[in-house]
Amino acid sequence: MIICFDLETTGTNPKVDKIIEVSMIKFDENNFEIIDVFNTLINPEISIPKIISGITNIFDEDVSDAPKIEDLKQEIIDFIGNNPLLGHNVDFDISFFSFNGINIEKNLKIDTFFLANFLNFRNGSLNLEMLCKHYKIEINGAHRAENDTKATMELFKKMLDNFTNYGEDYKILLKYIFSLSRDLNVNFMGRFLGLEDFENLDFSAFEKIILNKIGVFKKFEKINNSLENNLDNIDILKYFDFGNNFEKRENQLKMAEAVFDSLDKNKKIIVEAPTGLGKSFAYLIPSIIYAKNAGEKVYISTNTKTLQDQLFEKDLKFLKENLGEKFHFVKLKGRKNYISLKGFFDYILLGNFEYFEIGFLAKITFWLFETKYGELDELNFFPAEYYIKNELTTDRFDVKNKKNIYLDYEFIEKARKSIDFADIIVINHALLFSDLENETPILTNLKNIVIDEAHNIEDTVTDILKKRYNFKNFVEVLGKIEKIFSLKNINKLEFLQKKESIFSKLDLLEDFGNSYISSKISQEQNYKTLLIGEDFYKEFDFSELLQKINLEIIGLIDLLKFEQGYDFSRDIFYFEGVLDVLNNIFKSDNLDKIKILSLNENYGLTFEYTILNPGDYLKNNFWDKISTCVLTSATLAINNSFDYIKNILKLDSFDFLKFYSDFDYKNQSTLFIPTDLGNIKNSSQEISNFLSKFYEIVGGNTLTLFTSFASIRKIYEENSINLKKKGINLLAQSIGGSKTKILSQFLEKPNDSIILGTDSFWEGVDISGGNLKFLVIYKLPFQVPTDPIFQARSKNFSDSFLEYSVPKAIIKLKQGFGRLIRSKTDKGIVILLDDRINTLWGNAFYSAFPEGINIKKSSSKSFLEILEKKL
Template identity: 55%
Template sequence: MLLAFDLETTGLDPKNDKIIEISMIKFDENTFEIVDEYTTLVNPEQEIPALSSNITHIFDDDVKDAPTWGEIQQKVIDFIGGNVVVGHNVDFDRNFLIENGVHIEYNKKIDTFFLANILNSDISSLNLEILAKYYKIQLQGAHRARNDVLATIELLKNELEYFRSLKNELQEIILFILSLSPDENIVSLGNMLQSGSIKNIDLQVFKKKILRKVGKYKIPNQEENNNVDKLDSLDFFTQRDSLEKRENQLKMAESYKEILDKKEKMIVEAPTGLGKSFAYLVPALYFAKQHDEKVYISTKTKTLQDQLFYKDLSFLKEQLPFDFSYTKVKGKRNYLLLLGYFELLEGEYLNYDEVGVFAKIALWLYRTEFGELDELTFYPQEYKILNYLHGDNPKALSEKNPYLSYEFVYKARKSIEHSDVVIINHSLLFADFESEKPILLKLKHLVVDEAHSIEDAVTDALKKSYTFKSVIDILEKCENIFQTKKIKKIEFLTKKEALLSVLDIFEDIGKNYVDSKVSQDSTYKTTLIKDDFYADIDFSDYNKKLHLTFLDVIDILATKNEYDFSQEIQSLNYLSEVIKNIFTPNTKNHIKIVSYHDIYGCRFEYTLLAPNEYLQTNIWNSLESCLLTSATLTIEESFDYCKKTLGLDNFKTKIFETDFDYSKQSTLFIPNDLGSIKNNSSQILHFLSQFYSIVGGNILTLLTSFTMIKKIYTETNLDLQKQGINLYPQSLAGSKAKLLSQFLDNPDHSILLGTGSFWEGVDIPREDLKYLVIHKFPFSVPTDPIFQARSIFFKDAFREYSIPKAIIMLKQGFGRLIRSKNDKGMVILLDDRIYSTQWGEVFFNAFPKDINKKITSSTSLLEVLRKK
């Protein structure tokens, strides 16, 4: 007998939030037939928050006559008894019951989310609704307890059937991973999955199966290209009937060919629709083959990197009159380390979360080609495990690594040697220049696409951070290894405690400084470290003591022959260096930041103060040729902002005009009767409610804060749902991938609310997006420490730094709407500052010159929409 259950609650915190509905269903574990059930609403004896009512559709009136928790508690205890409990993300509901006096800590559990995380890691989201759709399970009225329980029972049934449909070899490797854990929940799950036809395998057999599937590096075969020197790359654009003739694409290709031939550097603003990827890929490939030199192409987003690799270069491989090779490479941390994976499997046992991670990875290894960890989704409880499974490990490329020729990071590095064009990302580009062992070979010719993001990318790539918890995690791992390998650990434990006691002092100093600078009462605070941080304390003695205590621990690890602690030593050295630099009063070249979280404690970090100087000295000056390109690089047709912030003094510039006819494709509406964007949210919410209701769907709303997303959702969602309109708010309804998937399932009746990442890199098919709402200009937060620190380089930071950054982002946001000559759409801008301030005109000019611009009343706009 199994018991599936689900709760609806007023929030996510078991200690402070209340249960408002419970449903429990007992069912036969073999036939899945329902045996008994109990469902009831629960009076929480307090008001139900609007957000909870929006999600659950349970309101105060619904529960006013329902029993209180105290009245049903014993019935719940008796009904559950000692049964195995089943749920989707079952620990969430278990913790609520335990907090409310139903002590089921020792009941065995089966989590359908845990199983899906292993079996269905290729699905964008493991939300119950998404999985129900994947397995064709009916789920009517999600977020009501009984409906969710019924769907969970069907999901478990389908997951078991799916597992049994896998090839025997895949079943064997999953069951092997499960066999490594003594956790009774894992043992119980293994027994449920086991069948008589599946053989038990050991670690050696498991390794052989994985290595056989992964394979060693193979040098790509290339045909001889005897005539390539006589070919002209521009012929590709002029002599192919199958290729759409684009005048500006040809001109950009001519420009890049000249850059390569003359070894020059140039910034090019190339509008959406120009076809810029072919404009640089084709000349790059011809040049690489004719001169036997590599060309590196860097992107910010995985989306563009995959487009170039899987689509554009694959197409050119078939179309060009010569053969060539290409690869894509990411930073070492992006690759699974087989050595680390196998080493952890050799430990004494796996815990519950480790089983999930290792089983998920085992199945993935049967389908991945490049071993890139971002092909998988990892959850918070899995990050700690992941720290020991990536390729940024001194053992990864060591000749002593028995799996060296199989390692994904090794194969990526070898693939560079044999490639003409190498696709990389900005993070690797900038971090590799800092690396003691760079992997980018002979980097002389570089294309940087999505160049508008360089400042943020180099800031993040060169950011170094320290947390107290990161040291604890490393030391705990070392202690576990001492235990497993039966190494004497008394001296290690003594030195470990000495190190932690010193670090405790730094933790207190950090918290006190944050509290002195940030007055608001919140769980998370962050502030820029200024000179006054060093004014009252002489840190030299602290730093000496800290250095010595780190060395004491590292020396002990280095002398142990029973285990190679080189990764742990590398990590401790890194953290020691970070904390030393933070507490050394030299703020000239770095931005130093301290933040504090009530749960996670202090985080210290630093990054470059002046990216322009670093980029010019270390990267641009080292290159023979360079092209920086994006659709959004200029402010009022000037590259001055871009050149100043990125150190591009010696770069030529060029702007290509768009091929789009915005006068026919798009209209910009600016309501002039909604008042100030700063303090009239009620009028704006009223307008949006009417607008959403009239249009009904095909809408992306771009915002600058999660607070406003929550306001819009709680104010409009219930009414919209009654009209059959779906509202998908970022952060409140799941991941970005999940929201996009749900939106695209029914775009005509769906609305997306997004901030941050939704402003750029989101491509929605033209027929699915017809309306773009921009709530506010996307200014940087004035209190952001990095923004604060870099503002010192400008006489008028607001006009010279804040406004240009916001305009670049605004142009990116607008670019979500019109992606081709066939697209049509409407932009509604709600920020009155475009017409009410002296600087508003520069934002007006950020939109295409020929776009239809209408400043009118909101009622006139709504009337126009009603008549469409």
């Protein structure tokens, strides 16, 4: 017999939160026949938070007469007995039972989340609701314990049935992975998956199956380019004739001519191309034609994976079939995006893995059996997995190292080789700018480049060039090395001595860092981050301690270099990075660096630094060294001026070109600004009341953009219950799941759904087909004034607010508005709730909205009355 169970609770912390519902089903493990059930509400003896009631539909009045958990403890223990447990993320529920004196940790367990992590690795979300949707399991009233328990039981059955259809290789590989753990729960789940029926593999057989599936690099078919001596003779516009189904747009053709002219005459230009222009084809087609006729490669760089995949999987494939020109195109990403096969196989050889590590390794194994490109962003990872994932990426190891016997199979190496045969290379900003720092660059013959989503360059360069040292991660790396020394029977006495000596010195840095940050920031904040200022160096002289730490880590590196029993290249690379960070952080004379100290409950203390002036860096290392460059985005100019972006990125050598939208914004869009809601900083309740009425009237088709999760939480808590009763789904980012899950749920029922989203929803979200009719801007999107990077860069301006804060927020507001009108048939209303737009400086924000848009100002009551009549 197996006990399938689920709990509903007032929160996620068993030490402070309470159980409010228990559901258990006892069933026969052979035929899934239900033997007994146990369902009850629990009186938590505290008030249930609104946000929990909104999710579970359980209210204080529902549990006021229910039994307390203490009164049911023995009954629950008797029901469970020694039977195995089944649940979805079952450790969460076990932890709540345990804290309440129901000790079932020794019972064997089956976790459908653990199984889904590798059986459903392609799914965007592994929560119970989304998995049930995938397996076509009806779940009536998710987030109620009884319904979730029934769904979990059915999910487990469907998973087992589905696994029988997997090929034999998958089952053999999984059996090998499961054999690497001594955890009894792993072996127990393996029995249900039928792994006992398959042969036992050794490592070499496991390795061979995967390598045979991946294969080595295959050369592209050679295409003979017919080079044109005089590119002036080429009529680029003739390549835009794709028949009646393709709409020719005047501005698209003009942009294409400008891009081709830039490539032909080695110019650098920056182009603002609004939504609806057809920007992608306007640079792809001239890039292809130039590459074919000039015999030169053209690189295309994007900021987001979404756009990179769209260009590679959709646009370039369409052009290859319809352009009438044969050409090769490839995709390439940064080192940390690719798995290193050497890293993976080295990690596998460590063996003796914990429960969660087995799930992770099974996921990677199944994925390796299917992936074409080896890009880790094809997968989703949960927090505990990031440390292992980072151990397996190619940025932690030089795959060309002579010790790498898997070189010919490495995905990044195959991607590198493909460049030689390509005319168009689609890359991302992360690779483009990180490659500038590499002694052996991945990008070769980089002469011509088009950079889309160019408004992100400042932030991307800042993040890519950021180097960090985290105390917790350092401990984990040393722990892994100690494990290797033990497994390989290497004499670890010297290593342990060095480890203890390093810890004793690093502990001094950690103590100082904790003390320093605690003296500056309130203890109540879960995440603390601050800019390291001059006073940091006045409080303590780090020179002698830093010198000792340098010697200790260099000594550790030397020990690992000369160790013959294992290849520690990845760890040596890591320790060299640690030295770089510590030497940059603890020397006060690096004035071109931004130095940051942060403290997080989960990750502990972190030191990091990045460049102060990205524009100067780019000018010296990129702009002045490249022949042709086209920067483009829909949001670059402010009030028809490129001065802001020109100054930030140091684009003195660029020409500027701005196109205007073909959309009829006068008839397609309206901007409404309420006049009676008061100051945005002091009238959150009035705004919440307005949104409550607004959401009830429109019912759905709405995206609300916020600048903080705290505001999302407040609006969600105050509205979700009432809206749910009216059949309206309030989909809140982080509360209701990931961005992917929320967008999926919205598109299923757009007329009944409202999204509450923050940063990632301001751009890169394309809700087409008239499904988005209302866009609410809760606040003008200023950066957080206490952000260390923002603080440091603000010092570069005489009036940082008007010269830096306001322009940066206007660019983001333009991006936000761009979510609403995506085609000539879209119509929509923007509601801006931030009264600061009425200030003297706030007038500048009107430039974020397109010319011609209707602007209406009235009382909120009047607006809602008009809206209700029209709908």
